[in-house]
Amino acid sequence: MTAAKVGIREFRAGLSDFVDSDAPVAVTRHGHTVGYFIPVKEDRSADVAALRAAGEKLDALLSLTEDEVDAAIEDFKDLRHKGKKKS
Template sequence: METKVGVKEFRAHLPAYLDSVSPIAITRHGETIGYYIPAHPGRNQAELDALKQAAAQLEAMMSALGVSEDDIVAEFKTRRTTDKR
């Protein structure tokens, strides 16, 4: 079912509506003047947990190999400039 909200309410609660996963009809004086349609659904808790686990595994691998974030950034910059030639 479509959610309808007035312009003032939409503006006042914009952060909450931006986190919404379903379309919202925006009205003025009871007439629909536009729609907010989310580009993609928000991440669910399982996805966030999986990302955190992957980040922890990457950090452990980097630590075991003695590689820092600065090392990775430096390598990226080097490859980016040499690959342009």
């Protein structure tokens, strides 16, 4: 499989397309090859699951009442002060 030659500006402008493709790309500057980009296909299901979990945690935080937020802040302050005393 030969790599298509692409100028650095075109590569930068179309980076997302090159990432999604299967073909390697030879990146050139002034006609000289300066590097190769070889996209790696991987299973992104773990990343998607982690992102969904983070979104669920964020949703839970955003649904907290003001009293719950104040209590969490006080807990954080207490823990921080206990940590400083140990040092």
